Amino acid sequence: MLYYYTLNHPTSFILAKLLYNGVLMMAMSAISLLFFFLLMGNPVDKMGAFIGMVFLGGFSLSLVFGFLAAIAARAQQNAAVMAILGFPVIIPQVVLLMRLSSTAFSPLLNIPTPTVLLLLALDALVILLAVILFPFLWKD
Amino acid sequence: MTTCLLAYTFLAGLLGPVPRLPLLQETIRNLYFHVCMWFAMMILFTISVVHSIRYLRTLQPKFDRAARLYAGTGILFGLLGYSTGAIWASFTWADPNIPLLDSFSTIARDPKLIGAAVALLVYAAYMVLRDSINDIDKRARISAVYNVFAFVLLFPAIWILPRILPSLHPGNEGNPALDVKNDISAGMRIVFYPAVLGWTLLGVWITQLKIRLQTLVDKKFES
Numbered sequence: 001m002l003y004y005y006t007l008n009h010p011t012s013f014i015l016a017k018l019l020y021n022g023v024l025m026m027a028m029s030a031i032s033l034l035f036f037f038l039l040m041g042n043p044v045d046k047m048g049a050f051i052g053m054v055f056l057g058g059f060s061l062s063l064v065f066g067f068l069a070a071i072a073a074r075a076q077q078n079a080a081v082m083a084i085l086g087f088p089v090i091i092p093q094v095v096l097l098m099r100l101s102s103t104a105f106s107p108l109l110n111i112p113t114p115t116v117l118l119l120l121a122l123d124a125l126v127i128l129l130a131v132i133l134f135p136f137l138w139k140d
Numbered sequence: 141m142t143t144c145l146l147a148y149t150f151l152a153g154l155l156g157p158v159p160r161l162p163l164l165q166e167t168i169r170n171l172y173f174h175v176c177m178w179f180a181m182m183i184l185f186t187i188s189v190v191h192s193i194r195y196l197r198t199l200q201p202k203f204d205r206a207a208r209l210y211a212g213t214g215i216l217f218g219l220l221g222y223s224t225g226a227i228w229a230s231f232t233w234a235d236p237n238i239p240l241l242d243s244f245s246t247i248a249r250d251p252k253l254i255g256a257a258v259a260l261l262v263y264a265a266y267m268v269l270r271d272s273i274n275d276i277d278k279r280a281r282i283s284a285v286y287n288v289f290a291f292v293l294l295f296p297a298i299w300i301l302p303r304i305l306p307s308l309h310p311g312n313e314g315n316p317a318l319d320v321k322n323d324i325s326a327g328m329r330i331v332f333y334p335a336v337l338g339w340t341l342l343g344v345w346i347t348q349l350k351i352r353l354q355t356l357v358d359k360k361f362e363s
Contacts, residue, residue, distance in 0.1 A: 067289065075284050084268050088261035088292055091254070092297030112149050118300065122293070129292055133285045136196050 014134040018066045018127065025062035026055050049111055050104040057097045060119055063126045064090055069133070074137050093122060141319050155263055172331055176339040177221030178256070182295075184214035184343050185263065189291040192284040204280035206347075207287060208270065211263050213347045215337075218260045225253075255298035262290045 033054055044050045065086055072082035097116055103109040158349055191207035194200075273279035 012335075037331075045160070064293070071269070071282055071286055071289075075269060081269060081272055084265045085286065087260045088265060089293055091258050092294070095254075112171075122297070125293060129289050133196075133289055136285050138280055 010135040010138040011131050013138070014067075014070070014130050015127075017070075017131060018063055020058045021062040021066040025058040026051050026131060029054050029058040037073050044103045044104055045107045046111070050101065053097070053101050053104060056116070056119055057093075057101070060097070060126075061090065062131075063123055064093070067126065070130075070137055093119065096122075123133045169211045172335045174224040175332070176336045177217050177224055179219040179336045180343045181214050181221060181259075184210050184217060185259070185291065185295075187344070188214060189287055192287040195280060195284045197289070199277075199281075201276075201280065201358075202355070204284065205358070206351055207284065209347050209350045211266060211287070213261060213264050213343050213350070215267075217343055218256065218263075218345075222256065222260075231347070259294060259298055262294055266290065277333060284334050354360060 030051075033051070064081070068082055068086050068089070071085060075081050096119055100112065100115050100119070103111050188207045188210035190208060193201045195207060243323035266283060266287055270279055270283045273282060
């Protein structure tokens with residue numbers, strides 16, 4: 001830990017971690033999406049948009065949980081604390097994603113652009129907060 | 141001052157003239173209590189976050205103590221807001237022809253109720269996080285970070301989300317309760333604004349007393 005501390009700047013560390021989490025989560029959701037299609041059929045109407053939403057959702061969730069994992073790791077009681085901390089914070093994003101993805105299944109509904117922009121804004125907010133707050137978690 | 145304002149709220153709120161709106165009737169008097177509770181809760185949580193930020197900037201334990209106690213009082217006002225809201229809803233939203241508990245399941249799905257529940261859960265999680273860390277400095281720093289993170293992420297979300305989703309709860313257009321034209325009449329506003337102020341000051345007063353007590357306890361513990 002002390003070695004990391006001498007090696008890196010906290011900002012670059014948290015950005016790298018968030019980026020890694022995001023990419024990993026997008027890859028995992030792509031694989032699981034593929035298996036869902038193979039095993040359970042394809043009810044999706046707007047294919048490209050749905051894949052985009054899956055990536056957006058996975059990326060958003062991994063950003064929030066990436067930062068919460070940092071908090072939970074400092075509290076030294078990982079699994080339970082992280083679930084308690086994460087559940088309320090994640091609900092607004094999950095509600096938005098649910099509404100967004102339900103439009104991809106119906107040929108009648110249009111995809112609401114404000115919701116997508118709101119999710120992107122939330123992602124930007126999480127990254128900004130992580131950059132600002134992580135140095136306080138980092139130094140001991 | 142708080143006592144005067146609250147005495148005025150109770151007297152004018154229970155006796156003063158109110159417009160008779162369909163469905164609401166006399167229950168509109170609950171506006172002076174229910175809405176004020178949520179205002180007070182949000183203001184107290186905001187004060188708590190400001191203290192957390194000040195703690196992170198200065199690392200003085202008194203700000204951490206204040207942040208924790210303001211959050212605690214905020215949770216109290218949130219619970220009071222829920223109970224007054226439940227009383228109100230049981231007279232206005234609930235279908236009188238079916239048992240109250242059956243209409244509860246449709247009422248409880250309302251996005252605003254969920255948003256408020258999320259806000260209370262965040263601060264419950266804040267308390268859990270605080271108590272799970274033994275080291276005092278570390279506890280103060282980590283919980284301050286979580287407080288800021290959760291507040292900034294959550295409050296835009298609970299202010300924006302309910303305006304997108306359909307809801308039974310009034311206040312979807314414009315600013316809830318502050319809309320001059322539609323929501324409340326001029327006579328009610330004379331009572332409502334002092335009521336908000338009074339309840340908020342009551343919360344601040346309670347918290348100040350708790351902070352003083354906690355400071356003394358900490359001092360005794362140290363010596």
